[in-house]
Amino acid sequence: MNVLRLVLGFALACSASACVVAADDCAPVIEKPWVRAAPPGATTLAGYLVLRNPCSAAVVVTDVESRDFGMPMIHRSEVVEGVSRMRHVGELTLAPGESLVFAPGGLHLMLMKPERALAEGDEVGVRLVLADGRRVFAVFPVRREAP
Template sequence: MNASRLLLGSFLFALASAASAATACAPTIDKPWVRSAPPGAKSLAGYLVLRNGCDAPVTVVDVESLDFGMPMIHRTVEEGGVSRMRPAGKLEVPPGGELRFEPGGLHLMLMRPLRPLADGDVARVRLVLADGRRVFAEFPVRRAAP
């Protein structure tokens, strides 16, 4: 009986270790910031660098925030000589790769602020990964890129 318990315990430990190893590595958010806007603005833009130091690709599928009623991920594209914002869709970051959210390109569109945000404030934002994990960062509100 003790041998079967030992085998079962070893199996469960190995299973838990494998699951932990699979989720232990997570991408990181570097250089986060939100561009400040005039009081009463209905949307702000957020920027960051998402780095994937893991051995497997990660896919960003959404964005969430306690400070905005409708956060989205957009990409600026040129259509017929006019710049337009379009939903970015799913974004895959390869192992060892990075994804840059920059003015004029990929960015967070932070709509419907739930509180006034001025220079020096911090917005709370998290990216949602395809596997359900979330990557959180505090985004300082600034007039210009750091």
Template sequence: MITKPFVCVLLGLCAAAASAGAAEPACVSLTGGWVRLPPPGMTMAAGYGTIRNDCKAAVTVVGVGSKAFDDVSLHETTLADGVSRMRAVETLPIAPGKEVTLKPGGLHLMLMEPVVKVTEGAELPVRLSLQDGRKVDGTLKVRR
């Protein structure tokens, strides 16, 4: 027979587990996000910022999206033998307690086909998709 105190303890444990799971996505963040203001008529821009993993386990970014652009992807610029190359980055693992900086000349977001007017001072939404299904929302402030 299940007693009332047992049910209360069980419900308390379930609630604690649910709230701990709900808090976990907040351990990954995108901070300092910004976009360089593109020249008039340009249909692409680059986004930068810092992705921080304060989770207890490694995370992997597997996708990026935005309501402000039809196409968003993670890219990396490299320099080899004096030639600059850019390639898509399919997955971005981040160890616990570490961060990855998206910056000009390195890892960055390619923001293509804007669906909103990209103006100086605007704050554009961006969403990172993690391999485990979690989503991380951030903003990119447009600046010169």
């Protein structure tokens, strides 16, 4: 009988710790990803998405990576004293339950130095790097217009 209690206790402890790990591994979700198709020979494209934080803690995005682009970055378009400018964004913090919209004319992925020619219908992979070292991956279809 003691062996049965030991086995059941171990199983219960393992399942409880698995629940804790699953809760701690909460990560932001990339929704509606897409890259705007550009003319042949273009060296810079733009990526858009909705980034949602379903977690109970804030999440910090520090960088973007892609094997399909030599220099991906997060940028924000803004008007300063009547002049439109693009600025590199060092990091983004999403509060619990918050969503950020990456859209034309605002926050976006600046995808420079494509590794291959991209046309409508192609797909590229993009990873958002979190402050804790984790990465959130999504496939971005190349499209002429937003989905």
